[in-house]
Structures are given as C-alpha cells and as structure tokens.
Amino acid sequence: MNEPSLKNRNSRVFMMQGNLACAEGAIVAGCRFFAGYPITPSTEIAEVLAQRLPQIGGNFIQMEDEIAAMGAVIGASLSGVKSMTATSGPGFSLKQENIGFAAMAEIPVVAVDVQRGGPSTGLPTHVSQGDVMQARWGTHGDHAIIAFCPSTVRETYDLTIKAFNCAERFRTPVLIMTDEIIGHLSEKVELPDPNTLEIITREHPTVSPTEYRPYKMTDSDIPPMANFGEGYRYHVTGLAHDETGFPTNDPVKIEQQLLRINRKIERYRDQIVEVEEFQTVDMDILVIAYGSTARSAKKAVSQARENGIKAGLLKLKTLWPFPEKEIVALYKTVKKIIVPELNLGQIAHEVEWAVGREKPVVKVNRINGEPITPSEILAAISG
Amino acid sequence: MDYLKYLRRDKMPHIWCDGCGHGIILKSLLRVIDKLGWDKNDIALISGIGCSSRTPGYVDFNTLHTTHGRALAFATGIKIANPKLHVIVVSGDGDATAIGGNHFIHAARRNVDITMIIYNNNIYGMTGGQVSPTTPIGKKASTAPYGNPDTPFDISRLAAAAGATYVARSTVFHFARLDKYIEQALTHRGFAVVEALTPCPTSYGRMNKEGSGVDMLVYQKENTVTIEKAANLSPAELENKLIVGVFVDKQQSDYQANYQEVVNKTRAIVK
Numbered sequence: 001m002n003e004p005s006l007k008n009r010n011s012r013v014f015m016m017q018g019n020l021a022c023a024e025g026a027i028v029a030g031c032r033f034f035a036g037y038p039i040t041p042s043t044e045i046a047e048v049l050a051q052r053l054p055q056i057g058g059n060f061i062q063m064e065d066e067i068a069a070m071g072a073v074i075g076a077s078l079s080g081v082k083s084m085t086a087t088s089g090p091g092f093s094l095k096q097e098n099i100g101f102a103a104m105a106e107i108p109v110v111a112v113d114v115q116r117g118g119p120s121t122g123l124p125t126h127v128s129q130g131d132v133m134q135a136r137w138g139t140h141g142d143h144a145i146i147a148f149c150p151s152t153v154r155e156t157y158d159l160t161i162k163a164f165n166c167a168e169r170f171r172t173p174v175l176i177m178t179d180e181i182i183g184h185l186s187e188k189v190e191l192p193d194p195n196t197l198e199i200i201t202r203e204h205p206t207v208s209p210t211e212y213r214p215y216k217m218t219d220s221d222i223p224p225m226a227n228f229g230e231g232y233r234y235h236v237t238g239l240a241h242d243e244t245g246f247p248t249n250d251p252v253k254i255e256q257q258l259l260r261i262n263r264k265i266e267r268y269r270d271q272i273v274e275v276e277e278f279q280t281v282d283m284d285i286l287v288i289a290y291g292s293t294a295r296s297a298k299k300a301v302s303q304a305r306e307n308g309i310k311a312g313l314l315k316l317k318t319l320w321p322f323p324e325k326e327i328v329a330l331y332k333t334v335k336k337i338i339v340p341e342l343n344l345g346q347i348a349h350e351v352e353w354a355v356g357r358e359k360p361v362v363k364v365n366r367i368n369g370e371p372i373t374p375s376e377i378l379a380a381i382s383g
Numbered sequence: 384m385d386y387l388k389y390l391r392r393d394k395m396p397h398i399w400c401d402g403c404g405h406g407i408i409l410k411s412l413l414r415v416i417d418k419l420g421w422d423k424n425d426i427a428l429i430s431g432i433g434c435s436s437r438t439p440g441y442v443d444f445n446t447l448h449t450t451h452g453r454a455l456a457f458a459t460g461i462k463i464a465n466p467k468l469h470v471i472v473v474s475g476d477g478d479a480t481a482i483g484g485n486h487f488i489h490a491a492r493r494n495v496d497i498t499m500i501i502y503n504n505n506i507y508g509m510t511g512g513q514v515s516p517t518t519p520i521g522k523k524a525s526t527a528p529y530g531n532p533d534t535p536f537d538i539s540r541l542a543a544a545a546g547a548t549y550v551a552r553s554t555v556f557h558f559a560r561l562d563k564y565i566e567q568a569l570t571h572r573g574f575a576v577v578e579a580l581t582p583c584p585t586s587y588g589r590m591n592k593e594g595s596g597v598d599m600l601v602y603q604k605e606n607t608v609t610i611e612k613a614a615n616l617s618p619a620e621l622e623n624k625l626i627v628g629v630f631v632d633k634q635q636s637d638y639q640a641n642y643q644e645v646v647n648k649t650r651a652i653v654k
Contacts (some may be wrong), residue, residue: 033464043540055649059463064489068456075460076639078447079468083460101450134392228445231424235440237448246394246440338479367648 008117012191018156018182019044019086022112023052025160025349026084028194030201031110032058035072037065037091040124041180042114045086048227057371070098070161073109078236082164086112088180089122092131092138099173100139101238104259106215106225108162108202109169114183115291115342117369126369127180129291129342136320142258144265146272147175147320148191150182151294154189155317159274165200166272170264171225177319179342181292181371201282205232213243215257221264274317275326279305283312285381286334288327288351290316293340293372300377311381319347323356331355334367338380340372341362388425389413394441399434402588402596403579404555405502409438411558411579412471412500415566427468429458429482432582433509435475452483457488458497463558466639468568472499476517477507480536484516491545494573495638500565501538501576504583523590542576543631549575550630555582556603560627567629573637580625618628 016024023045026034034053036046046062053060063069066087073083087095091115102109117123118301131138131212135147146166148159156178163174205212205224209232216223226232239247240254248254264337265272279301280286289297294315304311314330316323331337337359348363355361364380366372390413401407416426426444428437432451438444445468449457454472462470479487479501490497497575506524507513514524514531517538521530538630539552551564561579568575580589582599593599603625613621 033460035460054642054646060458061463063456063459064485067453068459068486068489071453071456072460072463074449075447075457075462076464077460078457079461079464081464083464097450098453098456227465228427228447228461229424229468233423233443233445235446235448237440238450239448 002042012193013189014189015186016153016189017044017183017184017186018150018153018178019114020048021153021157022086022160022176022178023048024191025163026110027052027056027162028197029164030082030199031084031340032044032056033073033076033081034058035061035063035067035069035076035083036085036087037063037087039066039088039091040086041116041183042086044113044114044183045114047302056359066094067097070111072094074102074107076099077107077109078228080230082108082168084110084112085130086114089118089128089131090114090120092134096138100141100143102173103139103143103145103261104238105174105236106171108171109173110163110167110176111173112178114179123369125180126194127292127342127371128367128369129293130346130367132177132319132343133346135177142262144172144262145175145320146170146172147177147318149177149290149317149319151291151315151317152182153185153187156182157189157191158319161197161199165198168200168202169222170204170268171222172214172265177291179291193379209233214245215241215243217243217256217260221260221267269321272318273321273323273326274324276317278313278315279315280312280330282310284310284335285312285338285375286330287311287313287338287340287381288316288347289313289340290319290347293342295338296372296374297340297377299374303378304381305376307382309381316347322350322354326329327351327354331359334359336360336362338362338364338377340380342366342372384417385412385415386410389416389442391441391443397441398437400585402432402582402584402599404504404579404596404600405435405438407555407558408500408502408561408579408581409441411561411565414480414562415569418566419569421469423642425467425469426469426500427458427461427470428473429454429461429470430473431478433475433507435473436478438473452478452481453486454478455483455486455497455499459490459493459495462495462497463639466496470497471569472497474501475500476503476505476538477515477555478499480516480541488541488545488596491542491547491574493638494546494548494635496572496574497538497576498568498571498575500568501578502581503538503578504581506583506587508517508583508586512590515587522537522587526591538578539576539630547631548573548633548635551576552578552580552627552630554580554603554625554627556600557627564629569633573635
C-alpha cells in the first residue's frame with residue numbers, strides 16, 4: 001500500500017479495494033483512532049490507516065496482540081475519539097473478550113472481521129463466511145449485537161460509515177463481517193460527496209455531573225455518554241452494574257440493565273437492518289445470500305431468469321439483528337428457499353427458524369476456501 | 384489531608400480484608416495526588432481484575448474497571464486519545480504479570496506516559512489464594528498445596544528489562560518511601576512502574592503460616608534491604624530479603640513524543 005489511498009481527490013470515481021474502502025469509510029465517519037495487529041486478510045485496513053491517520057490528526061497504533069487492540073479502541077472511545085480495529089478469524093476469537101466488555105459497558109467501537117477459512121489458523125488467504133455465528137454469540141453472556149456484511153466495495157464503504165453511526169447512536173460495539181473476497185476485491189466505485197453523508201456522534205449528557213447517571217433507564221433506552229476528562233467522573237466496569245455504573249448484586253437492577261442493553265438494539269432494528277431485493281416480485285424460488293456469495297447468487301438468479309425460472313434474491317447487508325421480518329415478508333409465496341454460504345449452514349439455520357420450517361431450505365455450502373460459483377447456485381435453483 | 388475528598392464514601396466499606404495492605408497503597412496514592420494538586424477531572428484510574436483492581440470503584444476520578452490483565456491496553460487508548468489525562472493503572476501480581484504479562488512488557492517497551500502501581504501480594508486473593516507468578520518457590524497456595532514448583536518473576540526487574548523508564552519497589556510498611564516513589568512515578572514522563580509489596584494475611588499468610596497482617600508487616604520491617612545495601616550482600620545473605628529502591632529512573636522520549644515525529648513527517652510529505 002504505497003500509493004496514497006485516494007490519489008485523485010477531485011474525482012469521486014475510484015478503482016478501489018474493499019479493505020481500502022473500509023479504511024476510507026472509517027475516516028469519513030470520523031474515526032481518528034485505530035489499533036490493530038497484523039493478520040491476513042485484513043492487514044491492508046491497518047496499513048492504509050497507518051498512512052492516513054497521522055495525516056489528519058488521528059492516531060494509529062499497532063498493539064502487541066489482538067486483545068490489546070480491542071482494549072485500546074475501547075479506551076480511546078471512552079476518551080471521546082471514534083475508534084476501530086480490524087482482524088480476521090483467529091484475531092476475532094481473541095477480541096471476543098473485550099467485545100463483550102464494550103457491549104456490557106456500552107462503549108461505541110467498530111470491529112472489522114475480514115473472514116478467512118477456519119477453524120483455528122485455517123486458510124489465511126482464502127475466503128470463508130464461517131464467523132457469522134461467532135459475530136452473534138462469540139462473547140459470553142446474553143447481549144445484542146449489530147453486524148453488517150458488505151458484498152461490494154461500495155457497500156464496504158457505506159456500511160463502515162453506518163457501523164460508526166450505529167456504534168455512536170446505540171452505544172454498542174458494531175461488527176463489519178466482510179470476507180477475503182470483498183476485502184481484496186478491486187472494483188470501480190463512485191463515492192458520495194462526504195458533505196451529503198449523515199454522520200452521527202454520541203449524545204452527550206446535558207445534566208450536571210452530580211445528576212449524571214451513565215446507565216440511566218431513559219425512554220430511548222440509550223443513556224447519553226460522557227467522555228473521560230469532561231468533568232463527569234463516573235465508573236465503568238464489566239461487572240453487572242446499576243444506573244450509576246457501580247457494581248451491584250441487586251437482581252432487579254441487574255435484570256433491568258441487561259434487558260435494556262438487549263432491547264436497545266432490538267427495538268431499533270428497522271433502522272439497523274438493511275437488505276436488498278433483486279427480482280423478488282413474482283418469484284417462485286428465493287435465494288438468500290450475503291457477502292461475496294451474494295455476488296454469485298445474483299448472477300445465478302439472472303441466469304435462472306434467462307432460463308425462464310422465476311428466481312429472486314434477498315441480499316442481507318445486516319446479519320445481526322437478523323432480518324427475520326424481511327424474510328417473513330417474502331417467503332410465503334415461494335416454493336423453496338436456497339441459502340448459499342461459505343460455512344456449513346450458519347445463516348440457513350436462522351432462515352429455517354424465520355420461516356418456521358414451512359418451506360424447504362436448501363443449503364449450498366463450501367468450506368474449502370473456494371467461493372461458491374453461480375452455476376452451483378443455479379443448479380440448486382433448477383434442481 | 385482530607386482523604387475523603389478523593390473517596391466515594393457511599394462505596395465504603397471496601398472489600399479488602401483485615402490486615403490487607405492494599406488500603407495503605409491507596410492512601411499513599413491519594414496523599415501524592417493531593418500533594419500534586421491534580422484536578423480530579425483530569426485523572427483516569429484504570430484497573431483489571433482482582434483485589435487491587437477494585438481500587439477505581441472507591442475513588443472519585445474517571446474510573447475504569449476493565450477485563451483481567453488488560454488495563455494497560457485500555458489505558459494506552461485513553462492516554463493517546465486524550466493526552467491531557469493523568470493515566471494511572473492499578474494492578475496485581477497476577478493481573479499484571481500472568482494474564483496481562485504481554486501488555487505489561489509492551490507498555491514498558493512503548494514508554495507510554497502511564498503510571499502503573501502493582502500491588503504485589505504474591506497470591507491471587509480475589510479467587511481465594513491460588514499460586515501467582517510472584518509466589519516464591521515452595522510456598523503454598525490453594526493450587527500449590529504441596530508447595531509452588533514455579534520460579535517467580537521479579538516484577539521490578541522484569542519492568543526494567545522490558546524498557547520501563549521509571550521502576551521502583553517499596554513495601555507498604557515503609558509507606559513514606561512508597562509515597563516518594565509514587566510521586567516520582569506520577570511526575571515522570573513515560574511508563575513508570577511502582578511495585579508495592581503488600582501482605583495478604585487471609586490467603587498467602589494463612590496458607591504459609593506467616594501470621595496476621597501485623598506479623599506480615601513486621602516481617603517487611605525486619606527483612607527489607609535497599610538496592611544500595613543489597614549490592615554488598617551475598618546471595619545467601621539476600622535470601623528471603625525484600626529488595627527495595629529505585630531500579631530505573633531515566634529520561635527517554637515517550638510514545639507521544641515519538642508519534643509526534645511521525646505526524647511531523649506526514650506533514651512534510653503532504654506539503
């Protein structure tokens with residue numbers, strides 16, 4: 001990554017790699033702190049930000065490990081600076097501990113997982129979608145989570161901005177579950193004028209420090225957040241706590257807070273969940289796909305239409321909260337549902353739950369590092 | 384001085400046992416902060432997990448109780464994102480040098496402007512007396528019922544070897560010395576470590592028949608040797624002695640200064 005990332009700043013049209021789009025999206029969203037650790041296939045995000053952040057008043061730091069990188073971004077966010085880290089499977093496993101802390105302590109941060117083959121060291125340079133359930137349940141305990149999943153370079157840019165907006169608005173960690181193909185894919189993108197973008201920053205308290213309750217049960221379920229050093233001296237802990245932020249063993253208060261951190265995501269799911277429909281109006285066969293696999297799926301649906309088969313695609317750009325409502329709105333009239341994915345059926349299982357097992361859900365899976373081809377999905381559509 | 388000015392009174396009583404030395408360290412820290420006249424709003428006190436790590440809950444600063452061993456990682460982010468904050472990390476021997484050992488040596492190497500106070504009681508107290516990286520060979524713990532087979536760390540020498548630019552050790556019995564070292568650490572630019580040797584009569588003392596908290600303080604009184612005196616003693620004479628003093632005190636550009644150099648270079652290129 002020797003070239004400045006956006007060389008021609010007079011144009012908004014670029015040949016751009018997915019990982020670069022993630023880095024640029026983060027900057028536009030206001031990210032001024034990145035902590036990371038080298039790991040294929042996410043490293044370009046760190047490399048670009050190592051170059052860009054010092055130019056624009058931001059900080060880049062390569063930490064001693066993935067755990068520290070996640071801790072550092074939480075610390076920086078507590079100081080009031082929008083922060084991000086990026087990793088891949090093995091690193092994503094290590095980050096789970098502090099992702100849980102951010103969920104519990106309600107600290108806005110963005111973590112990117114450029115998915116590669118697993119388990120363990122797996123396939124460092126090959127694509128996978130094997131971490132999508134880890135995104136939902138990777139850290140221990142009941143918590144809500146937001147996870148986005150881009151299938152194009154432009155979506156990587158847009159969803160990175162949305163990730164920061166959601167992190168700030170909902171005081172929560174937000175995950176970007178991209179994959180090796182999208183991360184390393186270079187394609188033409190036209191980026192929007194940054195001035196036209198909505199950029200959200202956390203709501204600050206308006207009350208005096210003595211009245212401030214960092215985890216107050218507000219109507220919105222999202223209490224305003226003071227940054228360290230602003231005069232609100234409060235306590236932040238990963239222990240179960242009450243409205244004041246201090247640990248408590250009171251079961252009523254514990255439940256109140258834990259239900260709130262789950263509810264605050266679920267109740268706003270309509271503003272978080274994004275899907276894209278393609279040829280769904282009169283379809284008989286519904287393909288549900290996400291990430292790089294959605295590209296093959298779109299091609300397969302087009303080919304099916306050419307063959308006179310009424311196939312349609314629902315592309316999931318948000319994985320968590322799960323787009324159950326959007327699936328329910330589409331499945332009733334179809335004969336079958338096909339879910340291609342680069343794992344052994346992690347999202348297909350969610351789809352089966354969403355449709356109440358009323359329709360056959362055909363899984364098309366691959367875990368050997370190769371992508372699923374359009375013809376393989378077409379075969380499932382035609383079969 | 385008025386300690387209550389700095390304490391969250393409604394969080395008392397604290398959880399530390401009778402005879403535990405942790406309160407002595409906390410008082411020492413508060414005395415120094417009071418002497419330095421720092422604004423409470425400008426102080427961030429960060430901890431990991433364990434007995435020592437309950438300290439932030441009791442003091443009226445910006446306080447953060449993180450995950451086990453990770454306090455320095457969070458603190459690094461806090462300090463870099465808001466350099467105006469005085470960032471202090473409190474940790475224990477297990478938190479700092481077992482699960483947090485990697486963060487510890489790298490914070491030292493990086494020379495971030497953070498002060499770390501390590502409450503070394505040679506045991507995992509919070510979880511009920513398990514063997515720690517500073518439990519001496521042969522001493523008992525609930526997970527070393529026949530005596531510890533592991534060789535312990537010397538935390539101060541570990542910090543020094545890893546590049547910390549200020550390192551000092553004191554017992555809690557010698558609290559005036561502890562005050563002095565904490566003051567030097569807090570006013571030092573760069574990564575400063577103060578190792579405070581503190582008795583745990585409940586777990587370590589009981590399992591090793593070392594008596595009450597008072598007995599353990601008397602042991603500290605009678606077995607402490609300064610670095611200067613230790614230089615003239617034989618290994619046999621130094622056995623079971625507590626060596627205290629300033630191990631490192633050097634001026635070296637800290638992370639923030641080094642990063643500013645990076646920023647300056649980018650400006651030169653952008654022009």
